[in-house]
Structures are given as structure tokens and as C-alpha cells.
Amino acid sequence: MSELMIERAEVFVCAPERPGSTWTPEQPEPCTTHTFLRLTTQEGLVGCAATDSYTSHYPDAVLAETLRDLLPELPGRSAHQRQALWQLLRPKAYARSAQAQALIDVALWDIAAQAAGKPLYQLLGAHRSSIQAYASTPVLASPEAYVDYVEQWMEQGFRALKFHCWCDPRRDRLLLEQVQRAHGDKGLALMLDVEQRYDLEQALEIGQVLETFGYAWFEAPLDDYDLAGYRELSHRLQVPVLAAGNAITDPLLVDYALQRQCWSRVRVDAMTCGGITPALAIMRNAAAHGVLAELQSWGHSLAQAANLHLMLGQANCTYFEQACEYEAFEFATLNPLRADATGHVQAPQRPGLGLEIDWPEIERHALQRLSV
Template sequence: MKITSVETHRIFVPAANPPFAWRTGLGGSAPAGYGSVLRIGTDEGAEGVALFARPGAAVMLEDIVDRVFREELIGQDPLQREWLWHRIWELDRIQELPLPVLGLVDIALWDLAGRMNDRPVWQELGGFRTQIPAYASTATFATTEEFLDVADQCLELGYPAIKLHAWGDARKDAALCLALREHVGDDIPLMYDGSAGFDLPDAVYLGRALSDAGYLWYEEPMREFSISAYAQLARSVDVPLLVAETSDGAHMNSADFIRAGAATFGVRAGTTLRGGITGAMRTAHLADAFRLRAEVHGSDIPNHHLCMAISNTTYYESLVTSSTVVRERHVDAAGLVHAPTGPGIALPADLDYGPELQRFVEVAV
């Protein structure tokens, strides 16, 4: 079997309704625009797809496919995913591909394999579980009172744990984290994501508040360029650190965080920023060798499959972006996400793909 076609299909991605915010300095939800679906076909009729839903991604992906991917992939065996994963990393040396693009080919090839075998990808990966709890991962709201109200709604809807994305002010964020702990009591797992908003002194200040409040993990308080800074943070606070979400290099970079003693809770895994399915699984196995967690980042369908395949992950991340909370469609009333049942990976059902892609859309999860 050989790859005979590598195509992109533009899709319209609407703006979030209502729009939402992240911390100061990061802006908020993206405006409407055109994303893209990468579609890989073969001489035996097998096909696979991967979604790049970021508004404005269409032009970027079309350029990369035309200049780089099509020539590299045509004529290759789509089942040699390891070889092709290495080839994408080789090409990245000169091309400096955006992190989300590094894994797109790999995701499409895993989707192709699952469809060939009529099995969901989490089973192709070996399978570990058929359900997992979801935590509510908030956007940034205006006031402490609004955060506390959102937390109440999340717990009432069945979410068993909550992660905050706050304002990016160490003192205000620390006060919010302490207020949320007092509000929900000691039994609810809480996490905090700094979205790389701090330097080391402020990260230490906030981390000590999180330690006092018994937070489960402290995520990305600083940009992930200085592993030395993260190692110093780990020595300075008791709250466990979850690291290596946005740093380049997939499992290779994660290994350096672990070796430095900076990953005291674990490392991030995920298809979007860790090199697709293959890179995420390598990261998870690396972390497992050190008895650390590999927490899956992001609430899209490829990461839904990862959560069912990775043994050392704790939760599915479910975004909560409105002050009127609605459970994500994959999360049930008990706060659980169940394993997908359809073949391959599938595209989410809430976008208009056009007739040529309809057979790739999720029908059962």
C-alpha cells in the first residue's frame, strides 16, 4: 500500500459564542476564520484525516503541504508511521514547523490505520481503560465571585475536579486559589495553570500559596525555555509541578525536565503540541519509566483517544469557557468520559466539512 494523495480541505471555524478570555497579555478566544483538514489517501482506498481547527490555519497548512508534506509522503507506506514520524522531525530542522503541524501527519496516519482495521485508535494503541473522569478547565473570568459560581456549577454538573486559568497576577491569583479551596472544601481536587505568565520569584510566591491550599498540580507558571528555572521552582515549593506542555522536542525535551527534577507531578502529553499520537505515547512511556504522570492536554477527539490508551494519565481536560456552564458533550452526568467506539479517530460533529469529508465525522462516542 502506498500513499497517493495528500490534500487539504478548508473548513469554516466560527468564533466562540459567547467569547471568552485568557490571562492578561494573552487576549481571548479566536475570531471566526478558516481551519483545515489534512486528508491522506492510498492506492488501496484507505484514507485518514487530521483536523487543524485554528482559525487562519488553512493558508498555513496549504503552504506546508504544497512545499513539504506532499513530496515527502507520496509513494510512502502509510503503515510505516515510525519512519514517517522521524521524517517529519528531520524536515522540521530546516522548516521550523509550527508545533501543532508537527503531529498532523501522524494523527492522519493513525486515523487511517484504525479505519483499515475497523477499530478506534485507542484500541489500536493497546487500550488501557474505557472511561476516565473529566476535570473542568476554566477560561479566565472577571472576578473571584464569578470563578466561585462557575466552580459551584461545575460540581453540580458532575465534574469531580477543577483547574483554574486566572489573571496572571501572582498576588491576585494566589488569593483566588486560596478562596476556591476554602469555598469547595478539602476533598475536591484543584489545579492551577499559569499559562506562562510569571518569572521565577512570582512563580515561587504563587506556588507556596498553592502548596498551602493542597492543589494537585501547578502547571506552566513560566515559559518553558529555562529548565533550570523550573528545577529551582521545584526545590522552592511543595505543590507538584506539571511541565513540558509547549516546549519543542516532544519526549526528548520532556526527558530533560524529568532529569532536572522539575517534573514533580509529571509532564504534559497530547497530540497538538507533543508530536501527534506517536510523540504523545513516547512521552507517556518515558514518564511512566520514572513513575510520573503524563497528563493529556486538550479536549479534542485525538486526545480523547489518548486518555483511553495512556495508563499514567489522571483526567480528561474539559474546557469550561462560559459563566453559564454546560457540560462538554463527551462528559456524562457523573463527570466521566467514555471511550470512542467508531473506527479511526473521527472529526468532531460540530463543524461543516462538506460532503467529501462527511464519512470521517464522529457518529458514536
């Protein structure tokens, strides 16, 4: 077995010209930052990862500065030591971004799969080679705009959509009712995401509407930290209830919530929970509890790929999240992930994460660079 010793670690911070839309109505246009990590082994294998962060005014330098403190731990260590490295870097005395740890972990998995000559999902369980995608919408101007948007994405082959909405129960109900009148008989899987903006009473009201209309799930109705509220909501509604999945992300905390039946399904993202290693543990733990784990895949193509491989590897998830504004997330990616004419995303066939990255393009646009 090759040693896969890390020889060099490099970070590139880029702010794309196209920032993408908002997913709540009061949100200003985000300043999106792509942070890339490139690890090179002594054998010449290159593992990579990327994640997005969103700020209001200036590109985000915090993630790169966190990596500045972590990268010296990597040279001379093997990509086979993923679990040990994850435990070593896991915050114990000082809080730091799980996204930084995720970049390292994902790049190590990328190297390991390349060394095995296999697409990553084959190392993660190889449950399937494709998965149905749902179109994840931005906030639109009117109920009629959502009706038209559904039609547009159906024409592209999608049979599932998730609405980011106004987070106002009265307006959101109008949206739901008009979409139901126009498309309720077409066998679509529909979801609603209110980005943690409702209180319990509002969530119960709209949740009952979603039950009546047969929605696939109700996402982020309450603040992620409101586990008591989620537990009550999950027990009182038949529609599956998910948190946003951005706050309760540590495997121990997720297990705590699972044991108390706080959610109908687990919501997690490899890039916010600390990497593929903890995300895989969360998915397996959820399966042991008989609960589906629906992964986010909003963000740069490399972040999408990390989550896609997990979904392909494991059985207890149902949909890949396809952000509608493709190009905003495909910076410097030569073969980005897009659903096919049947609304499915196929497994990349190249070893590792399977994406071809234009590193010269990244280097030309880098606002900040680090290396060890």
C-alpha cells in the same frame, strides 16, 4: 495485511464564527483557525486530523502552507510506515511547524485503527475505556464568578476543574482563597494555570498556597524554556509542577528535562509535539522515569480525540482536559467528545479516532484548500 497506500491528501482551512474566549487577561479575542487534513487510501479508507492555531487579526495560513510542502511525500506511501514517515518529515535542516507533522501522523494512526477495525486507544495500549475530565475555565471577571463557576460544573458532574486566572499573584490569591472557603471541603481536584506569567518568587509564593489547599497541580508558572527555574520550583514545592507543554516538545528535549528532574509531571499535546508517534514515546519515557504525563486536549474535537486515545491507551495520566466552551471546538463534528453525568469521558466506539466529521460543512466554509 492491507497495504493502506495513500492515494490522496487534502487540506481545508476554516475560521469558525465562534472564536472562543481568552485564557490570559491581556490577550485579545483570538482569531481561531481549524486546519483539517484528510487522507484517502487506495482501499477507500479516510483518515483525518485537525488542529487549531490562534492569531490576532487574520486566519492562519502558515500551517496549510507548511503542509503544501509536506503532502507530496505522502501519495504512494503506506499508513503502516508511521514511524519511518515521522522520521522522514522531522525537521533537520529547516525549521517547520510540528503541528503540520502532527496532522499527518494522527491521520495515519486513524487509518491504521480503522483498518484493524478497532478504536484507536486499543492500538495504543488499551489501559482503560474512560477517564475523568476536568473543566478547563476561561478567564472570569471576579473571585465570586469562579466560585459560581465551580458550582455550575459540579452540578454537571465534574469533580475536577482547572482555573485560567489573571496571572497577577495578588488577585490570583484572592481567587484561590474564596474558592477554598466555598468549595474546599467538597473533595474536588483543582488546578491552577498561569500561562507562564509568574517569575520564580511569585511562583513559590502561590505554589505554597496551592500546597496548603491541596491542589492537584500547578501549571505553567514559569516560561516553558526556564528549565533551571522549573527544576528549582519542582524541588521546593510539594504541589506537582507542570510546564505549559507548548515549547519543550521534542522527545529528545523532553528526555533531557526528565533526566534533570525539571518537572514533577510532563505536559504534552499530540498536536504540538508532532503527533501520536512522538507523544506515545514521551509518555512511555515519562513512565520509565516514574513520572505522570498529563496531556493537553484543548482544541478542535479531532485534536481532543487524538489526545484522549493516548490517555485511554496509557496508564500514566490522570485527567482529560474538557474546555468549558464546548461549541467553540466542535465545528463540523457530529459526535463531539463531552463528559458524561459522572464527569468522565468515554472511549469512542467507532474504529479509528471515532468521530463523525461533516466534510460537506467543512468544504462549504473552507477559506483555503490544498490537495495532492
